[in-house]
Amino acid sequence: MKVLKFGGSSLADAARYLRVKDITLNVHQAAGASVVLSAPKGVTNMLAALCEQAEAGEDYAPLLQEMSEKLVGIANELSGALSDFDSEAIHTFIDTHLAQLEEHLQGIKMLHVCPDPIAAKIMSLGEYFSVNFFSAILSALGQKNAIIDPVDYVLAEGEYLDSIADLEISRSRFQDFSYDANTVLIMPGFVAANAAGEKVTLGRNGSDYSAAILAACLDAQACEIWTDVDGVYNADPNQVDGAVLLDKLTYQEAMELSYFGAKVLHPKTIGPIAQFSIPCLIKNTLNPEAPGTLISHEPSSQSKVKGISLLENMSMFNLSGPGMKGMVGMASRVFEVISNANISISLITQSSSEYSISFCVHGKDEERALAMLEDAFALELSNNFLEPIEVKKNLAIVTLVGDGMRHSKGLAAKFFSALAQARVNNVAIAQGSSERSISTVVENRKAKKAVKVIHENFFSNLHTIDAFVVGCGTVGAELLGQISKQQQSLLERHIRLRVYGIANSKKILLKSEGIDLQEDWESMLAEATESLSVAKLREFTQEHSLVNPVVIDCTTSEVIANTYIDFMTSGFHVVTPNKKANTNNMSFYNKLREVAQASNRQFLYETTVGAGLPVIDNLQKLIYAGDELIQFEGILSGSLSFIFGKLDDGMALSEATQIALENGYTEPDPRDDLSGMDIARKLLIMAREAGLDMELTDIEIDPILPEEFDVSGSVEDFMNNLKALDAVYDARLSQLRSESKVLRYVGSIKDGKCRVSLVEVDDSHPLYGIKDGENALAIHSHYYQPLPFVIRGYGAGAAVTAAGVFADVLRTMPWKHV
Ligand code: ADP
Ligand code: ASP
Ligand code: MG
Numbered sequence: 001m002k003v004l005k006f007g008g009s010s011l012a013d014a015a016r017y018l019r020v021k022d023i024t025l026n027v028h029q030a031a032g033a034s035v036v037l038s039a040p041k042g043v044t045n046m047l048a049a050l051c052e053q054a055e056a057g058e059d060y061a062p063l064l065q066e067m068s069e070k071l072v073g074i075a076n077e078l079s080g081a082l083s084d085f086d087s088e089a090i091h092t093f094i095d096t097h098l099a100q101l102e103e104h105l106q107g108i109k110m111l112h113v114c115p116d117p118i119a120a121k122i123m124s125l126g127e128y129f130s131v132n133f134f135s136a137i138l139s140a141l142g143q144k145n146a147i148i149d150p151v152d153y154v155l156a157e158g159e160y161l162d163s164i165a166d167l168e169i170s171r172s173r174f175q176d177f178s179y180d181a182n183t184v185l186i187m188p189g190f191v192a193a194n195a196a197g198e199k200v201t202l203g204r205n206g207s208d209y210s211a212a213i214l215a216a217c218l219d220a221q222a223c224e225i226w227t228d229v230d231g232v233y234n235a236d237p238n239q240v241d242g243a244v245l246l247d248k249l250t251y252q253e254a255m256e257l258s259y260f261g262a263k264v265l266h267p268k269t270i271g272p273i274a275q276f277s278i279p280c281l282i283k284n285t286l287n288p289e290a291p292g293t294l295i296s297h298e299p300s301s302q303s304k305v306k307g308i309s310l311l312e313n314m315s316m317f318n319l320s321g322p323g324m325k326g327m328v329g330m331a332s333r334v335f336e337v338i339s340n341a342n343i344s345i346s347l348i349t350q351s352s353s354e355y356s357i358s359f360c361v362h363g364k365d366e367e368r369a370l371a372m373l374e375d376a377f378a379l380e381l382s383n384n385f386l387e388p389i390e391v392k393k394n395l396a397i398v399t400l401v402g403d404g405m406r407h408s409k410g411l412a413a414k415f416f417s418a419l420a421q422a423r424v425n426n427v428a429i430a431q432g433s434s435e436r437s438i439s440t441v442v443e444n445r446k447a448k449k450a451v452k453v454i455h456e457n458f459f460s461n462l463h464t465i466d467a468f469v470v471g472c473g474t475v476g477a478e479l480l481g482q483i484s485k486q487q488q489s490l491l492e493r494h495i496r497l498r499v500y501g502i503a504n505s506k507k508i509l510l511k512s513e514g515i516d517l518q519e520d521w522e523s524m525l526a527e528a529t530e531s532l533s534v535a536k537l538r539e540f541t542q543e544h545s546l547v548n549p550v551v552i553d554c555t556t557s558e559v560i561a562n563t564y565i566d567f568m569t570s571g572f573h574v575v576t577p578n579k580k581a582n583t584n585n586m587s588f589y590n591k592l593r594e595v596a597q598a599s600n601r602q603f604l605y606e607t608t609v610g611a612g613l614p615v616i617d618n619l620q621k622l623i624y625a626g627d628e629l630i631q632f633e634g635i636l637s638g639s640l641s642f643i644f645g646k647l648d649d650g651m652a653l654s655e656a657t658q659i660a661l662e663n664g665y666t667e668p669d670p671r672d673d674l675s676g677m678d679i680a681r682k683l684l685i686m687a688r689e690a691g692l693d694m695e696l697t698d699i700e701i702d703p704i705l706p707e708e709f710d711v712s713g714s715v716e717d718f719m720n721n722l723k724a725l726d727a728v729y730d731a732r733l734s735q736l737r738s739e740s741k742v743l744r745y746v747g748s749i750k751d752g753k754c755r756v757s758l759v760e761v762d763d764s765h766p767l768y769g770i771k772d773g774e775n776a777l778a779i780h781s782h783y784y785q786p787l788p789f790v791i792r793g794y795g796a797g798a799a800v801t802a803a804g805v806f807a808d809v810l811r812t813m814p815w816k817h818v
Contacts, residue, residue: 001032001181003220005189005211009228010285011130012041014077021137023226023288024184028143034185034218036211037134039126040074043067044190044204047123050101054108064105068098071129078133084140093132097125116160120191120201123161127188127207135186145184151199153177154213156192159342162203163192165213167272174217187214208266212280216272223273223280224292225265231282231293232257232264234307235455239448242460246293246307248300253307253403254280256437260309260346260399270295304404305411305458310451311346311397312444315366316428317373318392320356323385331357337376343369347397347439349428358428360397360441395427396447399439400454406435414457415440422446422453422547423571423600448545456547461494463813466546468501468537468572471555472525474664475577476502478802479554484517486806495813500546503532505557510536512544534563538570550812552805553578556667564592568601573812577607577801579681582688583696589688604808609682610775611638612800612807613793619689619779627783629690632749634777635770636682638796639666639673640704640745645771647733648742652726658719665773665796669715676701676745676756683747683754692752702757704745736760742768766790773797 004027006020020037027033038044046067053060071094079087104122108114114122131147138145153173156163179185189207194200202209208225215223232254233243249257251274258267264282273280273295283292300306324330331350334357338345343365349358361369373389380386405411412431415438419426428441442450456463467483469476483499490497498514502525509528515521530536541549551567553560553576561580568574574596581592582605596603609615619629635641642665646656657674660666666673680699687694705711706728710721736743744767746759761768770776775795778788794800 001034001218001220002027002222002224003034003036003211003215003218004224004226005036005207006038006226006285007207007228008038008041008044010226011038014074014081016285017074017078017133017137018081019285020134020226021141023285024138025141025143026288027224028184031221032181034187034214034220035134036187036189036207036214037127037130038189038207039130040070040133043070043126043129044123046070047101047125050105051108051114051119051122054105055112055114057109057112060105060109064098064102068094071098074133078137082137082140084142086136086139090132090136094129097128101125117198120160120199124188124191124199124201127190131186131188138184138186143184144180144182145186146179148177148185148187150187150191150210151193151197153217154192154210156194156200156202158200160194160198160200162342163194163200164268165192165202165209165272167213167216167275170213171217185218202268203266205263205266206268209268209272212269212272212278215278215280216276219276220278223278224283225269225280226283226285227264228284228286229264230284230287230290232262232295232307234303234305234459235451236262236310239310240308240452240455242462243455244459246300247291247302248294248296248298249306250297250299250403251295252434252436253401254295256399256401256432257307257309260397260401260437260439261311262307262309265295299403303402303459304408305400305402306404307401308451308454308458309399309401310447311362311399312447313363314346314360314395314397314441314444315363315369316358316360316392316395316441317369318356318358318390319373319377319386320390321380321384321386322355323380323383324355324357333376334359334373337372338369341365341368341372343372347428347430347441349430360395360428363393366391366393392427394444395441396444396450397439397441398447398450398454399437400458401437403436405438412438415454418454418457419450420600421457422449424450424453445542449542449547452545453547463495464546464548465495465497465809465812466541466549467497467499467552467809468503468549469499469552469554470503470532470560471553471557471578472502472504472522473554474798475801475805476552476554478798479552479805480517480521482802482806487517495810497809500540500544500549501537505555506531508532508536510540512540534566534570537567537572541571548812549573550575550809552576552809554805556580558584564603565595568592568595568599568603571599571601573602573604575602575604575805575808575812577605577611577805579605579608579678579685581605582608582685583681585695586688586693602812604811605685606808607801607804608685609636610777610791610793611795611797612804613775613777613791613795615686615777615791616689618789618791619686622779622781622783622789623690625783627781629749629779629781630785631780631788632686632690632778633746633767634748635744635767635775636679636747636777636795637673637745638773638775638794639670640679641771641775642773642796643673644743644745645773647729648737648771650733650737652723653729654719654722654726657722661715661719664798669718671711671715671718674704675711676703679745679747679756680754683749683756686747687749687754690749692749692754694754699754699756702755704758744768744770 075090079085155166155169189210235243237243255270258265280295281292347360424446426440501510507528509525550573558580564574643656741762773796776792780788
């Protein structure tokens with residue numbers, strides 16, 4: 001015979017009750033079935049809320065009405081579905097019990113208190129409705145059945161609302177229990193009786209435990225827990241994408257996982273089934289064909305680490321002070337106080353140097369625990385033998401569980417480095433002496449993120465990048481296009497790159513499930529109402545527990561560049577082709593790097609020099625390897641490389657600039673290029689990278705436009721005025737042509753000085769042939785001499801720049817080698 005338990009999630013409505021009936025009858029025909037039922041979904045919560053409302057003197061009538069409608073609704077539907085359903089008996093049962101409930105509630109409201117024995121009666125009502133519905137269903141189908149009331153058989157001790165069964169006595173009571181094998185036994189879960197015969201409950205979610213008790217009492221061949229998921233996963237499948245179903249767990253593993261928060265199984269369930277070696281199967285009512293998870297003595301070969309659990313809303317107590325020093329029995333006194341208050345402790349750590357003890361209890365027990373401790377240690381506290389008791393609230397415990405962890409090295413290191421990656425602080429840590437679990441105490445608000453990142457590191461080879469793109473001009477839009485095109489193939493390489501936000505200078509579009517880039521995001525952005533701020537994005541990443549957020553600044557804005565420090569301290573990596581941050585003053589430049597280091601975030605800006613060409617990375621590697629920059633020269637601007645190339649061929653300056661502008665090679669305002677400022681910024685970035693301490697104002701610029709040239713007015717005005725310079729450049733270029741020379745706009749670093757200058761070069765010079773948008777950078781260093789290290793390639797346009805930004809974005813995954 002098997003004991004089958006169906007939880008509230010399997011009993012949400014009439015259709016689910018009928019489904020449960022099908023499963024029960026199938027098992028019953030094959031092996032014989034006894035059934036333990038929870039309350040219909042949500043009913044226990046309603047009963048608890050009714051008690052609270054009555055206790056607070058509030059009007060509970062609307063909620064009572066809602067519950068009554070729910071129960072009557074299920075009964076009516078069942079009666080519609082089954083012709084022989086004894087509707088009258090069920091309605092009488094509902095009416096009588098709801099009338100009794102109302103009487104209790106009136107009393108509670110009057111007295112402003114709900115004593116535990118009354119609460120136990122009220123809270124367990126849902127289970128009694130449930131078993132009566134089910135019995136009526138089976139009877140309507142002619143299936144013999146009998147309801148067992150646990151009050152007559154299951155003896156439990158402890159708190160009225162959180163009792164523990166006495167298995168020996170309960171089993172002996174079942175000795176004389178005889179029933180015919182054709183009968184399906186039906187028992188309400190969650191409820192038992194104490195030695196005085198009063199009704200008690202086994203704690204919230206305790207029907208699983210009832211099933212284990214019944215299985216032990218009836219010597220069942222198996223205990224099956226039917227719920228709303230396919231079995232036990234390595235993390236809560238409703239919280240962690242890609243959680244993996246476990247085929248088998250040992251009793252100990254299941255115990256640790258459930259004790260530390262895996263709600264799928266109540267931790268007390270394991271005791272009875274393990275004691276009597278009863279195999280336990282976790283199955284899905286909504287998908288009965290799935291094999292489920294087997295809990296038994298049999299270990300699984302699936303993986304060393306089985307899963308991650310999460311216990312939220314915990315509080316941590318810390319007791320310390322000179323009184324703790326060497327005082328034998330202090331710890332036992334502390335725990336005795338807590339245990340006498342029937343409060344369960346989830347985790348303990350002790351520091352030997354500071355003579356302190358820390359432990360966690362559930363937040364709901366915090367006040368009571370503190371009062372009990374202060375009372376018990378009043379003398380020590382008043383004599384300063386103990387420091388005032390410290391309580392940290394709003395914490396969570398994240399635990400990694402697995403039998404195979406025992407003899408494995410490096411798992412703890414991996415666990416903590418994953419947390420460090422997600423910038424989650426460990427408030428306290430503990431390892432079970434069985435080495436079957438490692439737990440860390442973290443802030444509640446970071447707990448889900450912690451679970452996600454640990455899951456990512458231990459169980460999935462899927463790595464996530466959570467992108468926010470700021471600025472959707474040429475480079476930003478191109479980048480979004482490239483991401484959209486690559487998302488699927490990255491996923492095939494186990495990288496999930498999602499864009500959660502797109503912002504322009506006015507608004508931000510945010511989507512909790514990520515923005516579908518195939519859709520018309522431009523229109524969605526136009527309709528967005530929120531504006532961009534660090535606080536807004538921080539809130540968003542917290543709310544959605546994003547593990548690896550990256551801000552990609554594709555603007556040229558100084559205002560956005562000034563927010564990088566805030567972004568990094570808020571947990572974002574920053575990737576950008578924007579030169580403004582790196583060319584701000586030296587102290588800001590240094591601060592950016594300090595903050596990146598301190599906050600364990602990446603600040604990546606490869607595309608600020610040479611667009612997509614790998615300049616910064618190579619220069620950094622040389623410097624790390626002990627090289628030193630002796631001299632640098634290069635053509636650093638794709639747009640000017642294009643314009644000067646055209647001058648070689650005899651084109652007028654104004655025409656070459658016009659074509660460059662029309663093709664998008666220049667900045668939207670070509671004065672930014674012709675002023676030499678863009679090159680100066682790139683040069684400054686290179687110089688600082690090479691260790692020079694200098695400011696933008698230290699860079700000498702030979703202007704392309706003479707000083708007296710009028711640069712005022714609109715772009716159109718300027719382009720018209722530019723024609724006035726054509727003759728000057730024409731004359732100079734003709735002269736140069738006759739000498740077989742060309743004009744190049746060159747950035748150089750030499751003897752600690754940076755210069756942007758117009759240089760006349762002949763065909764023996766390496767920059768002679770650099771034109772049509774090409775960039776060339778020659779790095780003369782100690783290692784690279786007499787021939788320089790040359791990086792050369794197309795250095796203009798949105799596509800190569802966006803591709804370079806894309807590459808930086810992928811570099812934000814330090815634990816993944818791409
Ligand atoms: P029931 O009403 O059947 O007792 P519960 O809601 O108590 O169901 O438990 C099932 C839920 O447990 C699942 O829906 C899931 O969200 C949660 N859960 C938490 N951790 C795990 C885990 N490791 N594996 C499976 N489910 C889990
Ligand atoms: N109905 C009870 C509860 O919701 C017991 C259970 O479902 O396991 O806590
Ligand atoms: Mg449950």
